[in-house]
Amino acid sequence: MRLQRDRSLLLMIDFQAGLLPVIEGGLQVIEEAAWLANVAEALAVPVWLTEQYPEKLGGTAAGLISELGEHQVWQKHHFSAMEAPEFAQALKAQSVQQVVICGTEAHICVLQSALGLLEAGYSVYWLSEATASRRCEEARFARERACAQGAIAVTADMVAYEWLDRCDTALFKEVHRRLLKPRSSRGVTFF
Amino acid sequence: MRLQRDRSLLLMIDFQAGLLPVIEGGLQVIEEAAWLANVAEALAVPVWLTEQYPEKLGGTAAGLISELGEHQVWQKHHFSAMEAPEFAQALKAQSVQQVVICGTEAHICVLQSALGLLEAGYSVYWLSEATASRRCEEARFARERACAQGAIAVTADMVAYEWLDRCDTALFKEVHRRLLKPRSSRGVTFF
Amino acid sequence: MRLQRDRSLLLMIDFQAGLLPVIEGGLQVIEEAAWLANVAEALAVPVWLTEQYPEKLGGTAAGLISELGEHQVWQKHHFSAMEAPEFAQALKAQSVQQVVICGTEAHICVLQSALGLLEAGYSVYWLSEATASRRCEEARFARERACAQGAIAVTADMVAYEWLDRCDTALFKEVHRRLLKPRSSRGVTFF
Amino acid sequence: MRLQRDRSLLLMIDFQAGLLPVIEGGLQVIEEAAWLANVAEALAVPVWLTEQYPEKLGGTAAGLISELGEHQVWQKHHFSAMEAPEFAQALKAQSVQQVVICGTEAHICVLQSALGLLEAGYSVYWLSEATASRRCEEARFARERACAQGAIAVTADMVAYEWLDRCDTALFKEVHRRLLKPRSSRGVTFF
Numbered sequence: 164m165r166l167q168r169d170r171s172l173l174l175m176i177d178f179q180a181g182l183l184p185v186i187e188g189g190l191q192v193i194e195e196a197a198w199l200a201n202v203a204e205a206l207a208v209p210v211w212l213t214e215q216y217p218e219k220l221g222g223t224a225a226g227l228i229s230e231l232g233e234h235q236v237w238q239k240h241h242f243s244a245m246e247a248p249e250f251a252q253a254l255k256a257q258s259v260q261q262v263v264i265c266g267t268e269a270h271i272c273v274l275q276s277a278l279g280l281l282e283a284g285y286s287v288y289w290l291s292e293a294t295a296s297r298r299c300e301e302a303r304f305a306r307e308r309a310c311a312q313g314a315i316a317v318t319a320d321m322v323a324y325e326w327l328d329r330c331d332t333a334l335f336k337e338v339h340r341r342l343l344k345p346r347s348s349r350g351v352t353f354f
Numbered sequence: 355m356r357l358q359r360d361r362s363l364l365l366m367i368d369f370q371a372g373l374l375p376v377i378e379g380g381l382q383v384i385e386e387a388a389w390l391a392n393v394a395e396a397l398a399v400p401v402w403l404t405e406q407y408p409e410k411l412g413g414t415a416a417g418l419i420s421e422l423g424e425h426q427v428w429q430k431h432h433f434s435a436m437e438a439p440e441f442a443q444a445l446k447a448q449s450v451q452q453v454v455i456c457g458t459e460a461h462i463c464v465l466q467s468a469l470g471l472l473e474a475g476y477s478v479y480w481l482s483e484a485t486a487s488r489r490c491e492e493a494r495f496a497r498e499r500a501c502a503q504g505a506i507a508v509t510a511d512m513v514a515y516e517w518l519d520r521c522d523t524a525l526f527k528e529v530h531r532r533l534l535k536p537r538s539s540r541g542v543t544f545f
Numbered sequence: 546m547r548l549q550r551d552r553s554l555l556l557m558i559d560f561q562a563g564l565l566p567v568i569e570g571g572l573q574v575i576e577e578a579a580w581l582a583n584v585a586e587a588l589a590v591p592v593w594l595t596e597q598y599p600e601k602l603g604g605t606a607a608g609l610i611s612e613l614g615e616h617q618v619w620q621k622h623h624f625s626a627m628e629a630p631e632f633a634q635a636l637k638a639q640s641v642q643q644v645v646i647c648g649t650e651a652h653i654c655v656l657q658s659a660l661g662l663l664e665a666g667y668s669v670y671w672l673s674e675a676t677a678s679r680r681c682e683e684a685r686f687a688r689e690r691a692c693a694q695g696a697i698a699v700t701a702d703m704v705a706y707e708w709l710d711r712c713d714t715a716l717f718k719e720v721h722r723r724l725l726k727p728r729s730s731r732g733v734t735f736f
Numbered sequence: 737m738r739l740q741r742d743r744s745l746l747l748m749i750d751f752q753a754g755l756l757p758v759i760e761g762g763l764q765v766i767e768e769a770a771w772l773a774n775v776a777e778a779l780a781v782p783v784w785l786t787e788q789y790p791e792k793l794g795g796t797a798a799g800l801i802s803e804l805g806e807h808q809v810w811q812k813h814h815f816s817a818m819e820a821p822e823f824a825q826a827l828k829a830q831s832v833q834q835v836v837i838c839g840t841e842a843h844i845c846v847l848q849s850a851l852g853l854l855e856a857g858y859s860v861y862w863l864s865e866a867t868a869s870r871r872c873e874e875a876r877f878a879r880e881r882a883c884a885q886g887a888i889a890v891t892a893d894m895v896a897y898e899w900l901d902r903c904d905t906a907l908f909k910e911v912h913r914r915l916l917k918p919r920s921s922r923g924v925t926f927f
Contacts, residue, residue, distance in 0.1 A: 164855060165816070165848055185539075215521065216522065219521075240521055240522040242516075242519065242520065242521070243356070246520070270511060270512050271515045275356055275515070275516065282355060297538065300542075301542075304507060304544060305512070308508065310884065311501065317881065318843060320843060320844065321843050321844070321877070324815055324843075324848070325815075327815075329813050329819070330788065331789065331813040347758075347870065348870075350871075351871060353874070353877060433706055433709075433712070461702060462702065462703070466547055466706070469547050470547075472546070488729065491733075492700050492702065492735070495673060495703070495735060498698065499698060502692065502697065503546055598903050598904065623902040628901070652891060652893060657738055657897070661738075679920065680923075683894075683924075686864060687894070690889060693888065694737055694888075
């Protein structure tokens with residue numbers, strides 16, 4: 164039930180330049196997704212991104228890309244990432260069982276991808292402060308629907324502390340100093 | 355789990371002239387139900403309506419009927435549509451597994467119909483912005499009760515994008531231009 | 546899943562004179578419980594009351610008793626009515642499967658009775674506008690806990706319309722005129 | 737489903753001096769946890785405390801310790817108490833099936849401990865007014881996640897009255913006079 168870093172992957176759905184300006188909380192979702200991606204990088208958790216129809220909606224927001232270390236980008240035309248066979252196969256090839264999902268819009272591409280992941284047998288963790296829609300109430304409906312079908316709503320702090328597991332390691336101390344502590348007093352909205 | 359247009363039916367419960375004026379959100383439920391009916395029509399999803407005791411409560415609101423394309427109307431005296439044998443049999447004759455339900459009052463006829471559909475083995479999708487009661491809190495209790503027994507709360511946007519499945523088709527482009535885009539910035543209350 | 550009047554019983558827990566003055570919503574719970582008891586009486590649904598330690602907390606509030614027709618009163622010392630063997634046995638002797646429960650305090654005697662009923666195999670319907678506690682947030686926690694363990698949260702209007710089943714009977718017309726209609730525009734708080 | 741005092745243990749997670757000042761509701765959680773610990777003591781329910789990395793975060797808050805009777809303290813470095821083998825084994829050696837959990841931070845050490853307890857087969861009762869985080873919304877997400885995985889959200893009053901079971905005993909009268917009654921009109925926030 165707890166997240167384990169060697170079985171996890173962080174999946175960022177459609178954080179695209181052409182979408183974010185109309186999202187309620189668009190600035191925050193980028194900031195919090197980037198923060199967790201930094202934690203993931205420190206812990207060797209893979210970071211994957213999708214882009215919906217980038218020829219029309221633009222690529223991933225520059226403000227997010229500039230914060231990322233190693234990552235992989237997938238383009239898609241179906242709203243659900245799992246409908247793209249190359250994505251589904253590549254995911255299957257990873258030793259991943261737990262997918263932490265975030266992105267926009269919560270009730271379209273994130274939700275459909277989450278449902279596809281659940282159907283394929285993955286555990287899905289819905290990152291509440293980095294998953295949003297144009298209407299924030301609609302993001303809440305998306306989260307509740309995903310959870311009703313088996314997803315687990317989490318916060319970035321929950322994920323980080325579960326990946327870290329214990330506090331008496333050099334790794335914890337470094338991540339705490341560089342990422343956990345600076346964020347601890349930051350105000351956050353959970354969608 | 356996701357909605358599929360070739361297995362779906364849109365069921366509108368008792369949007370009647372004699373009921374709507376006392377419903378909290380009565381104007382909105384008509385507008386949003388009509389919008390999704392237009393999406394359904396574009397995607398060849400059948401649209402069915404019920405009327406409760408029309409000799410007393412009046413027929414379906416004219417403002418809704420005028421927006422509809424092809425549709426079928428069923429009259430009933432039980433609060434649950436599924437108690438009317440001709441309705442239940444006609445539904446069984448369709449190749450339908452997923453029923454998107456909306457209407458008034460949420461906690462009486464919509465709820466009882468939803469429970470009847472669930473008992474009969476259908477998947478029930480509760481359309482949150484088009485299902486209301488006189489007291490909006492009571493509509494929420496109805497939704498939560500239906501969901502506790504297996505229904506899935508959805509928004510009109512969720513339904514439309516799941517029915518459409520992908521964005522690189524002529525059909526998507528037409529529906530997007532004509533229906534999705536014009537509604538995207540509209541304020542909506544979810545009951 | 547729907548309530549049926551020939552399998553139902555209305556159970557009122559500890560609406561006692563010595564408790565009600567400190568309950569948030571104490572006046573309303575009496576009024577709404579009495580209203581549903583009147584519907585129950587019209588439909589021949591049995592109405593049972595319990596009293597916790599009446600030698601200390603006083604009997605059932607006079608304002609409720611005066612509204613009731615035929616009813617049965619049980620006294621108890623355990624917080625859960627189901628711990629009183631004579632109550633549990635008498636209930637078993639009835640042809641009852643669905644218990645609509647209400648009363649005070651939600652998080653003590655109503656909750657414990659509800660859990661006992663669920664353990665004994667009854668379907669429990671938690672009457673939201675007539676079940677309250679000193680702190681209304683605590684009544685909500687009680688309702689959510691009961692529901693997490695299988696109870697179903699309902700409103701008085703839901704119960705009445707499910708018991709009535711259809712609108713084209715003389716019985717419906719009489720209950721509608723005398724009870725449903727006069728209450729329809731009344732403001733109600735759901736706990 | 738109801739709590740039974742001879743199968744229960746009260747587990748207080750990391751109420752530490754170095755953590756509490758930044759917790760939203762830090763003063764209340766200490767007060768309410770101490771209150772329930774007093775009830776536990778009166779009923780011979782064991783009270784256990786954990787301390788996370790006390791060499792850094794300080795020991796248990798003096799304001800809580802001074803209120804406690806007999807209790808046992810466990811130190812840990814994993815966020816989940818169940819990852820400490822000596823804790824897990826000692827718990828197994830008790831005749832305990834129901835663990836009432838509270839503490840800080842809700843979404844880190846309390847949550848991870850709760851999930852570990854659930855995995856090990858214990859029933860977990862999440863004490864809502866004594867379990868908090870820096871951000872109170874995040875405590876709510878923690879509670880809801882624990883509950884989605886089988887924990888049961890409770891209030892201190894619920895726990896006390898279930899442990900007491902009935903009102904006609906000398907024990908009830910003493911606990912009522914000394915603890916239940918004085919707290920009954922106190923305002924409480926449930927996280």
